[in-house]
Amino acid sequence: MLNARALAAAALTPLAANAQNQINMPTGVSDAGVVITELGAEIYGLHMLIFWISVAIGVGVFGIMLYSIYAHRKSRGVKPSQFHEHTGVEIAWTVIPFFILVAMAVPATSTLLEVYDNDDAELSILVTGYQWKWKYEYLDADGENISFFSNLATSQEQIYNTDVKGENYLLEVDQPLVIPVDTKVRFLITASDVIHSWWVPEIAVKRDAIPGFINEAWTRVLAEGVYRGQCTELCGSYHGFMPVEVHVVSQDEFDDWTASKRGAAVADATLATQELSVDDLMARGADIYNASCLACHGAKGEGGLGNAIAGSAIAMGGVDSHLNVIVNGVAGTAMQAFGAQLSDVDVAAVTTYQRNAFGNNTGDVVQASDVVSYKEG
Amino acid sequence: MGDHHHGPAKGLSRWLYTTNHKDIGTMYLWFSFAMFLLGGAFAMIIRAELFQPGMQLVEPGFFNQMTTLHGLIMVFGAIMPSFVGLANWLIPMMIGAPDMALPRMNNWSFWILPPAFLMLASTLLMEGGAPAFGWTFYAPLSTTYAPPSVTFFIFAIHILGVSSIMGSINIIATVMNMRAPGMSYMKMPLFVWTWLITAFLLVAVMPVLAGAVTMMLMDIHFGTSFFSAAGGGDPVLFQHIFWFFGHPEVYIIILPAFGVISQIIPAFSRKPLFGYASMVYATAAIAFLSFIVWAHHMYTVGMPLAGELFFMYATMLIAVPTGVKVFNWVTTMWRGAMTFETPMLFSIGFLVLFTIGGFTGLMLSIAPADFQYHDTYFVVAHFHYVMVAGAVFSMTAAIYFWLPKWTGRMYNETMGKVHFWVSFIGFNITFFPQHFVGLAGMPRRIPDYALQFADFNMMSSIGAFIYGASQLLFLYNVIAAITSGKRVTDEKIWDGAEGLEWTLPSPPPYHTFEVPPTIEEQPAH
C-alpha cells in the first residue's frame, strides 16, 4: 500500500508550473469571446442566476443575524424580549420563497428542455466506457464506421513523480475524439463493464455510461479548439485516469481526419497479411502495451491489478494459451477480451512484445497471420 | 423489575448487561466518537494523498478503499450512533420518563454495533482489500466487479440496519407511551419531535437498504441478475433503491441536529424558540418531501424528461420548510439577550455553514446546472457543509451543552472556544476551496488530479489537518472535564435553558423520574 519510492521521488521532483487556477464553472465562452456552445453558456447563466439569488438571501439572513449578535447581547445589558410567534411573518416567509422558487424553475425548465432536444443530429458517435478508457465509434450510414480506443497518454513516470508533469497532466489521450465545428453531434453513451460518466465541462455534456443502456446527449460546438474532461463516475481503481479529449476542427480538417482514419484501417488490414520484422513488432507491441496493458500489468511487467507478465508461465509457455488470454480475456476478472478491441496486427505485436520483453526471452515471433488462424481455430 | 433504587453494577458487566438509558447513551456516544476518529484518520490519508498532484502515499485501489470506508464509517458509525446516544440520554429526561420503553432491546441495539464495525474494518486485511466502490456502492462495481470482502460489507450493513430499526422502534415506543402526564405532543421539546419523526424515517427506509444489499448478495452468490444488464437486470434500479433509502437518510442525519439547535439557541438567547408549531410542521414537511426527491442524485443517468422535471420541482420545494427553520432560529436570536458560550458558538457556526450548504443544495437541485455539478468536488463541498458543519457541529454543541448536566462537571470554556474557532476556520479552509475545484471540473473520488487543481487541493489538505487536530483538543477537553472538571451543582447549569432535564440534579441519579414529574402550564420548549 505504501509507496515509499514514489514518495521519495515526489520530494525531489519539482512540479510543472501550475496552470491557471479557475474558481467557477466554465462560462461556455472562449477566451477570444466566441461562444463555445450555446447550451453551455445558458447553463452558466442559470448557475450564476441561482448563485446571485442565494447570495442576496444570504446577505439578508446573515446581515440580520450579525446585527442581532452585535446588538442583542447580554453584555450590553439588554432585557430579552419574550415574543415567540407571529403568524403574518411566518406565512410571509413561507409564501415568498415559494414564488422565488417558481421564478427559478422557469428558466431551469426551458434549459432542461434544450438539454433533452436530441433531434436532427448530423453526426452520431457511440461512446463506450471501459475500465479505464473510452471507445469512440462514428456511426456511418454506409456501414464504414470509424472506431478506436482513447487511452490516457500521461506517462507512469509523471504520475509517480519521477518525471516533470506536463501541462495537460492526466487530461491527455493517445487518440482524441475529433468532431467538426458548428455541427450537431449526437452522442450515444454506454459502457461495457461498470458505470462510467462521460464529461467535458467546457461543452457542458455529462451523461452516465451504463452497461446495457444507451443514453443520449448532444452538442453543437461553435468554437474550434481542444476541450478536455474526465470520467466522473467511480469506476474502479483507475477511475481518475480515463480522460476525455475532444478536438473540434473545421469541416475540411474533419474530412481529412476521417479519410486518414479510414486509410489507417486499410493499412492495418494490409499489414495483417504481411510478415513484420521482429523490431517492428516489438516497437508496435511496446506502444500497445504501454497504452492498453500497463495500468494493470505494470511498466516492467511486474503486475499489479493483473498478474505479472515478467516470468509468467503463460507469456513464456505455449503461444496459443497466451493468445487465448489476450484474445478472449479471462471471464470474471479484469482481464478483458482484447481480440475485440485490438486489430490482429496489434494483438500479434503485443503478444510478441510480452514474450520477449521484461526478461521473457522466448525468442518467439507472433505474426498477424498467426492471430487470424488462432481466431479461426 | 425488582429493586428500583439500586445503582449501577460494577465493572465490565455494568456495560455489557446494562439496560439503563444513560449507560447505553454513554456507550453510543463513546463508540461514535471512536468511529469519528477512525473515519477521520481515513480522511487524513485521503487528504495526504491529495496534498499534491501525482501518486505519493497510496495506490489508487487503496485510495478508493479509504474514500469508501471514510464515508461508511462517518455516516453509519459516527453520526447516526452519536444521535442515537443523545436520544438515549435525553429523551427520557426530556419527557419525564424513567427509562426507554424497551430497555433490553436497547442493550442489543447498541451491542451489535461494535462487531459490525469490527467486521467492516477487518475487510481492510482481506484478500482483494476492503470495499472500494464508494459509500453509495453502485452496482455493478459493487457486485460483479467487487472484491470478495463485499460479502462481509453486506453483512455489516444488515446488522447496522437491524440496530437502527430497533433503536427507532424504541424511540417511537418511548415517545408515544412514556410521556409524563400533561406532556402533550405539542409541549414536547423540539429535540424529541425531530427524533420521533427521524425514527419513523428510519423504520421506513432501513428495510429498503436491507433489500438493496440482499439483492446484491443474491447477484454475487446465487446467480440472480437484479443489477446486471447482461442477465436482464438493471444497474439503474440499484440507484433508485439506494437513493430511496439514501435521501431520507440525509434527513435522518440532519433532523436531530435541527432538534439540538432548537434547544440551544433559545437557551443562550434567553428567549423562547420562535415559531415552535411551525418548526414541528416544517420538520414533518421535510420528512415527507424526503421520500419524493431521491432521483435528484441521478439527474445524469438518463431519466425521461418528465421524471427529471418532477424530481427537480420536488427538490426545490424542500427549500421552503428549510428556510422556515433558518428564519425561525434567526428570529429566536432577535431581541434576545445572547451570550456566546461554546455550545452557542457551535450552534451559530451550524446556522451559518448549514445555510451555505442549503444554498449549494438549491443550486444542485436545478437539473440542467447539475449536469455540470454532478459527481464533482462541488457536491463533496456541499454535503460536507451539511454533514460536518451541520450534523457534526450540532453534535459537538450538544456535548458541550449537556455534558455538565450528565457529569456534574464543567468543561474548560476557553479550550472549548479555541476548539470552536480552530474547527470553524479549519473546516472552511478544507471545504470552501472544494467548491472552486468542483466548478472548475475536478471529479470526486479521484486519487490524482490535473495541475490546475493543485493549489486549492493543497489548501484543502492543510485545512483538513487543522480540523482533524482540533478534534483531539475536543477529546482532551471532554476527558479532562469528566475526570477533573470543576463541579457544578446547580440544576440549571445554563440560566436560559428550559426543559425537564434541567430540573434534575447535576449529575442526575442513575434512575430518574421514577415518579412522573408534574408539567407546569408553561410548555417545556
Ligand SMILES: [Cu+2]
Ligand atoms: Cu470510468
